[in-house]
Amino acid sequence: QQQVKQSPQSLIVQKGGISIINCAYENTAFDYFPWYQQFPGKGPALLIAIRPDVSEKKEGRFTISFNKSAKQFSLHIMDSQPGDSATYFCALRGQRWGGATNKLIFGTGTLLAVQP
């Protein structure tokens, strides 16, 4: 099974600062790179996603940067807020995985704490 490496494991950022979470993968046969956000006691929810034909996608304060040659993608949270405190997971979808499904492999997660 392909692996994705996520770092850091935990992150503390001051309110208003920039949070950066990185993921690296080992194979190029992926076609969808989402980030999920999970609050304590809840299921994960899609935050933002990118496809490999673009290098950056921005939605509000959240940006994905994608470096295809380096096999890395990262999540940037600008002007981080206490309400952003959550666990963040990167994920990958293989081009030929799971037939018609959206089968994903997830990173190990980053626990973000934004201090007021």
Next chain:
Amino acid sequence: NAGVTQTPKFQVLKTGQSMTLQCAQDMNHNSMYWYRQDPGMGLRLIYYSASEGTTDKGEVPNGYNVSRLNKREFSLRLESAAPSQTSVYFCASSADRAKGEQYFGPGTRLTVT
């Protein structure tokens, strides 16, 4: 529109007991998934189903069985629970590959003693 629902929310089992975790979605999605979440290990796929009547193994299928009862429901069964199966279990569903997003349920926290 409830999205993805899971029952029960919490369960405590003794080693060797069996139980079934229930999942249902009302979004008319074809694909459904079962994950387990353990500290430091992220979300690991147990089984998934592309459509009613089909199921496939994920990364960690040992000790589990699944049933795709109909398009809405996808259940996960532990035949003989072990302490290593103590975890939080999430069910998810998704539409076709063009949309990509998986929608998750609220989870079931299972403890096996």
